[in-house]
Amino acid sequence: DTAVSQTPKYLVTQMGNDKSIKCEQNLGHDTMYWYKQDSKKFLKIMFSYNNKELIINETVPNRFSPKSPDKAHLNLHINSLELGDSAVYFCASSRAGTGGDEQFFGPGTRLTVL
Amino acid sequence: ILNVEQSPQSLHVQEGDSTNFTCSFPSSNFYALHWYRWETAKSPEALFVMTLNGDEKKKGRISATLNTKEGYSYLYIKGSQPEDSATYLCALVSNFGNEKLTFGTGTRLTIIP
Numbered sequence: 001d002t003a004v005s006q007t008p009k010y011l012v013t014q015m016g017n018d019k020s021i022k023c024e025q026n027l028g029h030d031t032m033y034w035y036k037q038d039s040k041k042f043l044k045i046m047f048s049y050n051n052k053e054l055i056i057n058e059t060v061p062n063r064f065s066p067k068s069p070d071k072a073h074l075n076l077h078i079n080s081l082e083l084g085d086s087a088v089y090f091c092a093s094s095r096a097g098t099g100g101d102e103q104f105f106g107p108g109t110r111l112t113v114l
Numbered sequence: 115i116l117n118v119e120q121s122p123q124s125l126h127v128q129e130g131d132s133t134n135f136t137c138s139f140p141s142s143n144f145y146a147l148h149w150y151r152w153e154t155a156k157s158p159e160a161l162f163v164m165t166l167n168g169d170e171k172k173k174g175r176i177s178a179t180l181n182t183k184e185g186y187s188y189l190y191i192k193g194s195q196p197e198d199s200a201t202y203l204c205a206l207v208s209n210f211g212n213e214k215l216t217f218g219t220g221t222r223l224t225i226i227p
Contacts (some may be wrong), residue, residue: 006155031213043158043203043217054216099207100146102160103215109149 003027004106006091011079012112020077021109023091029053029104031097032074034066037108049074050097083114098113118206120218127194128226133220134190137204141185146207148163148215149178149189153200161189161202194225 004025012072013019025032033056034046048056049068078085091106119138127133127189139147145163162171167182175192191198201222205215 038136042219043205043216045216048213055153058214092215097213099213099215100165102148102163103158104160105157107157 001054006106029093118218124222145209
């Protein structure tokens with residue numbers, strides 16, 4: 001059973017489109033995260049939710065909107081996609097949001113904007 | 115902006131040799147230090163979460179130490195094996211009131227058979 005799953009694995013789309021990436025965890029964790037792996041291979045936090053409540057919202061364009069229908073799911077919706085949004089996006093979860101718990105990562109979604 | 119630095123950036127080690135690399139971070143406002151192992155085409159996997167100064171953790175042939183006063187952590191791999199080839203990331207959590215991980219750029223380790 002996959003602990004943290006993301007769909008789709010690959011997403012190729014045109015500039016200006018709106019797309020969503022879904023994330024689900026079956027670990028019973030309270031906290032979920034979205035990370036972006038940038039062109040320099042850095043992993044940077046975008047958002048985190050604790051039990052459906054937004055905890056971290058980094059300086060991310062408001063074209064990016066996370067949605068957490070329940071604590072097992074955290075989806076990422078991106079409006080008006082731009083070339084610079086091309087990256088690998090990782091979802092992760094942890095037992096609690098204290099920073100003292102290891103995070104479990106999904107397989108990543110490679111987004112390519114043409 | 116927190117500056118988490120890892121060195122070296124990449125490393126080639128002969129199979130069977132032992133190796134170590136460093137994660138440096140600001141010592142003020144320290145809360146926790148994470149180590150992750152990231153194999154190519156996979157996702158990062160947690161190795162250790164360390165919170166106490168002087169802490170030493172071990173998992174098989176891999177161990178890590180932590181010095182929060184001077185702001186560094188070492189990761190050691192004993193008797194390197196080809197399956198140890200991966201990028202090793204450290205990530206700092208500060209006590210600013212959120213649980214944000216700030217990642218370093220990683221050390222890319224290649225084991226030469």
